[in-house]
Amino acid sequence: MKSSRRAVTVAAVIGLVLHTLTVLWAWRTWGAFGRGNVIAWLDFPSSLGYMHLDGGAFLSWSLAAGGLQWAAIGALVALLVGRAARRR
Numbered sequence: 001m002k003s004s005r006r007a008v009t010v011a012a013v014i015g016l017v018l019h020t021l022t023v024l025w026a027w028r029t030w031g032a033f034g035r036g037n038v039i040a041w042l043d044f045p046s047s048l049g050y051m052h053l054d055g056g057a058f059l060s061w062s063l064a065a066g067g068l069q070w071a072a073i074g075a076l077v078a079l080l081v082g083r084a085a086r087r088r
Helices: 002-029 032-042 055-087
Strands: none
Touching (some): 002 032
């Protein structure tokens, strides 16, 4: 049980960090039109809540809401894989 909690926590942190790095990379390297599209698709469906924003507010909400979304996805995948591995 303790190891599964640790695995879920590590997966959530990795999901958050990878999302943050990807969004910051897209924000810096893509043009104004392309980066919004890339980030919106990366964070779908949470991006529907902040798609109307521009500039720094868009980036902040993407880092917060999208980061939480990807942290939850990472944690859920780790939990499901851990349960499947223990059953065998």
